[in-house]
Amino acid sequence: MTTITTRTAAVQLRQVRRTYPDGAGTVEALAGVSLELHPGSFTAIMGPSGSGKSTLLSCAAGLDTPTSGSVVIEGVDLAALRPDAVTRLRRDRIGFVFQAYNLVAHLTVAENVALPLLLAGREPDAHLRRYLMHAVGLTGLEDRLPGELSGGQAQRVAIARALITRPAVVFADEPTGALDSHTGAQVLDVLRTTAEALAQTLVLVTHDPRVAAAAQRVVFLADGRLAAHLDAPDADQVAARMAELGHAAELGHAAELGHAAELGHAAELGRAAEVAR
Numbered sequence: 629m630t631t632i633t634t635r636t637a638a639v640q641l642r643q644v645r646r647t648y649p650d651g652a653g654t655v656e657a658l659a660g661v662s663l664e665l666h667p668g669s670f671t672a673i674m675g676p677s678g679s680g681k682s683t684l685l686s687c688a689a690g691l692d693t694p695t696s697g698s699v700v701i702e703g704v705d706l707a708a709l710r711p712d713a714v715t716r717l718r719r720d721r722i723g724f725v726f727q728a729y730n731l732v733a734h735l736t737v738a739e740n741v742a743l744p745l746l747l748a749g750r751e752p753d754a755h756l757r758r759y760l761m762h763a764v765g766l767t768g769l770e771d772r773l774p775g776e777l778s779g780g781q782a783q784r785v786a787i788a789r790a791l792i793t794r795p796a797v798v799f800a801d802e803p804t805g806a807l808d809s810h811t812g813a814q815v816l817d818v819l820r821t822t823a824e825a826l827a828q829t830l831v832l833v834t835h836d837p838r839v840a841a842a843a844q845r846v847v848f849l850a851d852g853r854l855a856a857h858l859d860a861p862d863a864d865q866v867a868a869r870m871a872e873l874g875h876a877a878e879l880g881h882a883a884e885l886g887h888a889a890e891l892g893h894a895a896e897l898g899r900a901a902e903v904a905r
Contacts, residue, residue, distance in 0.1 A: 637664040637665060637666060637700070638665055638666060638667040638668075638669070638701070638702060638796055638797055638829040639663070639664070639665040639688055639699075639700070639701060639797055639829060639831065640663070640664050640665075640698075640699070640700040641661050641662055641663045641664075641684075641687070641688060641697065641698075641699055641700075642662055642697055642698045642699075642700070643660045643661070643662055643696070643697040643698075644658050644660070644661045644662070644684075644687055644694045644696075644697035644698070644699065645658055645659060645660055645661075645694060645695045645696045645697055646658040646680075646683050646687055646692065646694050646695050646852075647695045656852055657680045657683040657852055658680045658683055658684060658687065658694070658852045659680075659851065659852040659853050660697070660853065661680075661684060661697075661849075661852070661853065661854055662854075663847065663854065665829055665831065666829075667796070667827070667829055668824070668827050668828070668829060669829055669830070669844055669845070670820060670823070670824075670829075670830040670832070670842070670843045670844045670845075671830070671831050671832070671843055671844065671845050671846075671847060672832050672833075672834055672839065672840035672842075672843035672845070672846045672847070673685065673831065673832065673833045673834075673846075673847050673849065674833075674834060674835070674837075674840050674846055674847070674848050674849070674866065674870060675848055675849035675850055675855070675870075675873065676850060676870075676873055676874050679849040679850050679851065679852065679873075680849050680851075680852040680853075681833045681849055682801055682833060683852075684833075684849065685799050685801050685831065685833050687699055688799065688831065689718065689722055689724055689797075689799045690706050690714050690717065690718045690722060691718070691724070693707075694707075701717065701721060701722065701796070701797060702721060702796050702797075704717060716748075719744055719747070719748055719793065720748070720793055720795070721793075721795050721796045721797065722795050722796070722797050722798075722799065723789075723790030723791055723793065723795035723797070723798040723799070723828070724790055724798075724799050724800075724801075725783075725786050725787055725790045725798065725799070725800035725801070725803045725819065726786065726801055726803075727801055727802040727803060727805050727806055728806075729774070729782045729783055729785070729786045730786065731774040731782060731785055731786065731789075732774070733773065733774055733775060734773070735773075735774075736770065736771050736772065736773060737761075737766060737769050737770050737771070737772050737773075737774075737777070737785050738757070738761070738770040738771065740774065740785050740789055741757060741760065741761070741785060741788045741789045741792055742757060742789075742792060743789060744789060744792060744793050745792060745793060748793075752792065753792075756792065756794070757788075757792065760788040760791055760792060760822070761788060763788075763818065763821070763822045763825070764784040764785075764787055764788045764818045764822065765781075765784060765814075765818065766781065766784055766785065766788065769781065778811075779806060779807055779811065780807055780811035780814060780815055783803060783804075783806075783807065783815050784815060784818060786803075787803070787815070787818060787819050787822065791822060791823070791826060791828070794826065794828075795828060796828065796829060797828065797829045797830075797831065798819075798823050798828050798829070798830050798831070799831050799832075800819060800830070800831070800832040800833070801833050802833055802834060802835070803815060803816070803819060803832065803834075804816055804834070804836065804839055805834070805835065805836075809838075812836075812839070813838075816839055816842055819832075820842055830843075837863040837864075837866035837867040837870065838863045840861075840863075840866045841861055841862050841863040841865075841866055844859065844860060845857060845858070845859050845860075846858045846861055846866055846869075848869060848870070848873055850873050855873055856869060856873070
């Protein structure tokens with residue numbers, strides 16, 4: 629088991645496991661992940677498909693519950709809270725940027741940005757909302773509906789909405805995945821610089837080495853486990869490490885297939901022996 633530790637933790641995962649039913653058995657999406665991230669840090673999560681990236685993000689953000697282990701946000705163990713208390717903590721202290729934007733179609737840009745506060749019964753901070761609208765490049769678009777926005781503009785609204793509650797931690801799941809490279813680079817810059825200005829911890833899942841290279845640290849997952857990490861890497865270093873992990877996964881899959889073939893061959897020999905008797 630590998631533990632990656634930084635300074636005073638804003639987010640702690642301690643031996644987090646997450647399994648899901650799969651017929652008569654279970655699938656292990658996370659296999660004992662321990663991770664600590666300090667306040668104000670920017671961490672990218674990468675790994676081959678099926679490595680557990682999105683599951684890790686969902687558990688860390690309180691959107692999913694680990695099968696075992698613990699998730700601690702700013703010293704608060706989520707497992708010790710009632711479901712309604714987890715909801716309040718997530719609403720007040722955690723921001724989440726979804727790849728699919730998840731904007732409310734009949735609300736304006738300004739209303740979508742303020743939605744987390746309105747749901748909490750709180751008045752939006754007018755100064756902060758103006759700052760965020762300017763920071764993400766939406767000034768002048770406050771009264772537009774989501775259907776009148778481009779993909780890049782819609783993602784900027786999602787970012788402003790995630791930041792409006794002044795969360796301690798912002799989680800982003802493939803925030804540039806559905807965007808072209810130019811728009812994606814703009815959105816990433818907005819997310820990074822705004823979170824930095826507000827001293828927020830940023831945790832981002834991506835498949836793109838160029839996006840990951842913007843982070844201070846890149847953490848790699850494989851088969852639900854921490855496989856490696858790089859500090860302040862460039863895109864080529866990230867891509868090389870991903871290639872290594874992908875090759876290792878292919879070798880592991882080939883070994884599994886070979887073992888299955890050996891078992892099948894042994895079974896055939898056993899049946900042949902029975903027939904011969």
